[in-house]
Amino acid sequence: MARIKSAENAKDPATGRPLPDGVSCRGPKQYRARKLVNGQRIIRAFDTARLARAWLEETSVKVREGRHIDVRALDGIVLRTPNFTHWL
Numbered sequence: 001m002a003r004i005k006s007a008e009n010a011k012d013p014a015t016g017r018p019l020p021d022g023v024s025c026r027g028p029k030q031y032r033a034r035k036l037v038n039g040q041r042i043i044r045a046f047d048t049a050r051l052a053r054a055w056l057e058e059t060s061v062k063v064r065e066g067r068h069i070d071v072r073a074l075d076g077i078v079l080r081t082p083n084f085t086h087w088l
Contacts, residue, residue, distance in 0.1 A: 012049045023052045035059050037068060 012019050019025060024032050026045075033052035035042045042059070046052040062068040 014049070017049075019049055020053050020056070022056050023049055025049070035063075037063055037070070040070070042070075 010018060013025060013028070019031075022034050024034075026032055029047045031046045031049050031052040033044050033046060033056050035056055037059070044052070044055055046055065059068065
């Protein structure tokens with residue numbers, strides 16, 4: 001069943017314009033963009049609805065062209081700089 005946006009989430013509080021499909025407002029400067037890719041939901045947060053919409057459009061193009069790379073598995077990896085003090 002499709003979800004319907006609530007009345008308060010249907011409009012951008014900053015501009016008063018309707019939010020695009022896939023973008024919701026969680027509060028001041030808290031916009032969430034959601035995209036379904038290969039059966040997996042990808043969610044990103046942005047400061048403005050414009051940035052969220054641009055990400056949705058860019059992701060849609062990448063998926064359509066086969067250039068989308070799922071980097072969510074890398075989110076939990078911590079990169080550290082090597083400790084070379086023992087060489088000195």
